[in-house]
Amino acid sequence: MDRSAIRVPYVALPLRAARVKKELMAAIEKVVDHGVYILGPEVEDFEHRFAHYCGTRYAVGVGDGTSALILTLKGLGVGPGDEVITAPNSFVASASSAALLGATPRFVDVRREDMNMDPSLLERAISPRTKAIVPVHLAGHPADMEPILKIGERYGIPIVEDAAQAVGTSYHGKRAGSLGRAGCFSLHPLKNLHAIGDAGVIVTDDEGLYRWLLKARNHGLRNRDEVEFWSPNTRLDTLQAAVLTVMFGHLDEWIRERREVAEHFRAGLRDVVRVPEEAPGCFHTYQTFVVEAERRDDLLAHLRRRGVDAKVHYPLAIHMQPAARTLGHQPDDFPVTRELADRIVSLPIYGEMTSEQRGTVIDGVRTFYGA
Ligand SMILES: *Cc1c(COP(=O)(O)O)cnc(C)c1O
Numbered sequence: 001m002d003r004s005a006i007r008v009p010y011v012a013l014p015l016r017a018a019r020v021k022k023e024l025m026a027a028i029e030k031v032v033d034h035g036v037y038i039l040g041p042e043v044e045d046f047e048h049r050f051a052h053y054c055g056t057r058y059a060v061g062v063g064d065g066t067s068a069l070i071l072t073l074k075g076l077g078v079g080p081g082d083e084v085i086t087a088p089n090s091f092v093a094s095a096s097s098a099a100l101l102g103a104t105p106r107f108v109d110v111r112r113e114d115m116n117m118d119p120s121l122l123e124r125a126i127s128p129r130t131k132a133i134v135p136v137h138l139a140g141h142p143a144d145m146e147p148i149l150k151i152g153e154r155y156g157i158p159i160v161e162d163a164a165q166a167v168g169t170s171y172h173g174k175r176a177g178s179l180g181r182a183g184c185f186s187l188h189p190l191k192n193l194h195a196i197g198d199a200g201v202i203v204t205d206d207e208g209l210y211r212w213l214l215k216a217r218n219h220g221l222r223n224r225d226e227v228e229f230w231s232p233n234t235r236l237d238t239l240q241a242a243v244l245t246v247m248f249g250h251l252d253e254w255i256r257e258r259r260e261v262a263e264h265f266r267a268g269l270r271d272v273v274r275v276p277e278e279a280p281g282c283f284h285t286y287q288t289f290v291v292e293a294e295r296r297d298d299l300l301a302h303l304r305r306r307g308v309d310a311k312v313h314y315p316l317a318i319h320m321q322p323a324a325r326t327l328g329h330q331p332d333d334f335p336v337t338r339e340l341a342d343r344i345v346s347l348p349i350y351g352e353m354t355s356e357q358r359g360t361v362i363d364g365v366r367t368f369y370g371a
């Protein structure tokens with residue numbers, strides 16, 4: 001898409017940063033001056049705030065969301081020969097995190113209503129080798145956790161929430177990340193709470209897992225000189241923690257703004273496409289605003305012509321990725337996922353969107369359907 005023709009970009013990160021630039025620069029300058037660039041005080045400060053926000057006892061900052069998943073699964077004992085169950089319509093890391101530990105990802109199809117793991121299909125995917133279940137809170141809407149947690153409990157299998165798209169999301173009064181044994185977040189620039197680069201964080205109430213994760217993100221070091229086990233280096237940077245603390249101070253306001261735009265889109269589009277709805281007891285944070293549409297590819301082209309930069313998350317389901325070919329899946333193994341992959345569109349959504357831009361998005365979709 002010709003950049004100059006874009007009237008509504010998919011994201012507008014510099015606009016958001018500009019709103020807090022003074023605060024950001026002061027926080028960055030403080031780190032530059034104090035010199036504790038690795039595991040500095042800002043990391044622990046951010047971890048405390050984040051754990052408190054999620055309602056968990058502990059948080060551990062890591063290098064990115066994928067590392068959060070890999071370390072958490074490893075900490076729960078996932079390794080070669082094991083299986084990890086997740087959703088096939090997610091970002092690849094929900095499954096690659098298991099594969100990278102030598103385990104096999106197993107998929108459970110999703111429900112049409114919330115595009116998240118269908119709990120009624122979960123039990124039949126469990127085998128004696130299942131070591132963890134990783135529901136994804138896709139787009140910022142929580143997976144239906146109550147039945148998933150019950151099944152996990154019945155089989156003694158830990159639930160790890162892939163909450164990468166769900167900071168601030170809640171399910172019956174509890175924040176995403178605090179429902180399972182652990183919750184893994186990405187703080188990538190496209191997520192609702194983000195660094196100015198890569199970052200991630202894990203939350204848990206499990207003290208043993210927490211203590212293990214502190215070592216696991218830092219070479220397996222037990223202290224300065226002793227390495228307890230082989231582990232990578234994937235710490236949260238002090239500088240990113242400082243940035244995150246500033247962003248965090250505005251998170252609830254930014255979520256409120258996104259929800260306002262979402263409300264506007266829902267009202268303006270519900271008669272022409274299937275718009276996302278909040279399930280009872282759920283609080284959606286609209287990390288992405290995903291509609292289900294007829295003639296999706298033509299709609300995308302129409303929107304592009306009108307300067308609306310819409311995207312698709314994700315056009316190729318994980319089980320159909322070239323990387324997943326050894327799993328031997330057919331597209332129709334997960335029919336809802338397959339169908340959704342051809343019908344979904346993510347519309348641009350952010351609080352900085354002007355009312356003119358909101359109108360451009362709504363008119364763009366409506367005119368396509370002749371409405
Ligand atoms: C973004 C994302 C991740 C990975 O996070 P990174 O920080 O990019 O490594 C994992 N799972 C889901 C569902 C995501 O959206």
